[in-house]
Amino acid sequence: DTGVSQNPRHKITKRGQNVTFRCDPISEHNRLYWYRQTLGQGPEFLTYFQNEAQLEKSRLLSDRFSAERPKGSFSTLEIQRTEQGDSAMYLCASSLGGGHNQPQHFGDGTRLSIL
Amino acid sequence: GQQLNQSPQSMFIQEGEDVSMNCTSSSIFNTWLWYKQDPGEGPVLLIALYKAGELTSNGRLTAQFGITRKDSFLNISASIPSDVGIYFCAGLYNDMRFGAGTRLTVKP
Numbered sequence: 001d002t003g004v005s006q007n008p009r010h011k012i013t014k015r016g017q018n019v020t021f022r023c024d025p026i027s028e029h030n031r032l033y034w035y036r037q038t039l040g041q042g043p044e045f046l047t048y049f050q051n052e053a054q055l056e057k058s059r060l061l062s063d064r065f066s067a068e069r070p071k072g073s074f075s076t077l078e079i080q081r082t083e084q085g086d087s088a089m090y091l092c093a094s095s096l097g098g099g100h101n102q103p104q105h106f107g108d109g110t111r112l113s114i115l
Numbered sequence: 116g117q118q119l120n121q122s123p124q125s126m127f128i129q130e131g132e133d134v135s136m137n138c139t140s141s142s143i144f145n146t147w148l149w150y151k152q153d154p155g156e157g158p159v160l161l162i163a164l165y166k167a168g169e170l171t172s173n174g175r176l177t178a179q180f181g182i183t184r185k186d187s188f189l190n191i192s193a194s195i196p197s198d199v200g201i202y203f204c205a206g207l208y209n210d211m212r213f214g215a216g217t218r219l220t221v222k223p
Contacts, residue, residue: 004157033211042119042203042213043158056210091157101146101165101207106157 002026004107006092012113013082020078021110025094032075033104034067035091036060043091043106049075050097079112087114118142121204121214129222134191136217138204143184146207149176151200152216158203162189194221 005024013019025032030051035043046065047057051072061067064082069075079086089111093104121138128134138147146165150158162173164180164187171178177190187204201216 006157040215042121042205042215045210045212048210093157103146103148103160103163104211105160106150108155108157111155 004092004094004105006090006107006110008110009108010111010113012115014115015082015084017082018078018080019082019112020076021090021092021112022074022076023092023094023107024074025092026105027073028096029094029105030072030097031095031102031104032069033093033095034075034077035093035106037089037091037109046077082112082114084114087112119204119206119212119214121217123217124215125218125220127220127222128194130194130196132194134194134198134219135188136202136204137186137188138206138214139186140206140212141185142206142208144206144208145184147178147180147187148205148207148211149178149187149189150203150205152203153200161202191219194219196221196223 007022033048034046037043046061047067049069052069064080067077089109091109093106095102095104148163149161152158162178167184169180175192201218203216204214
């Protein structure tokens with residue numbers, strides 16, 4: 001399978017715990033994006049990387065959220081001190097570089113539920 | 116910021132009917148994309164449009180990039196049960212913005 005891969009698919013945790021999600025993009029794609037999606041809404045942009053550099057962060061990305069892409073391949077998204085409002089689907093997408101006109105291809109997401 | 120207005124919010128149609136949905140924005144985009152999302156899965160790219168006025172087909176799907184660069188539509192012809200899902204438009208400029216989706220139900 002050469003698509004975008006996300007792990008875990010589901011995460012249930014208690015409020016206040018830290019969680020980390022992983023995304024493996026399509027191998028030749030140098031851009032990687034994180035989105036959050038809540039029920040009945042389209043995905044909302046959180047942040048993106050060009051290779052290992054994090055180039056943009058949405059104001060939705062509070063200081064409890066941190067994303068890394070240390071070697072320009074896979075990426076992790078960590079949420080510290082989770083809150084109930086963090087419950088959502090977290091989607092990762094990747095695209096070829098060369099501008100923002102390249103279509104993004106999505107993984108199947110990590111569904112986070114905060115108890 | 117850029118807002119995408121997608122309509123209709125939901126559609127209930129009979130198998131075999133044609134479907135049309137659209138997206139409008141107050142701002143211009145360089146690229147319009149249409150995605151389909153099934154429950155528990157990520158959005159899957161259906162069609163990408165790169166130029167104002169462009170009309171592109173993918174099987175039974177046809178989409179157009181509006182001349183003003185502020186709108187796009189998606190048509191599905193001769194719908195079948197597996198067309199069921201949520202369709203999202205997305206506009207690309209400096210980042211990608213999504214509409215709220217059109218939920219399509221197809222009755223056999």
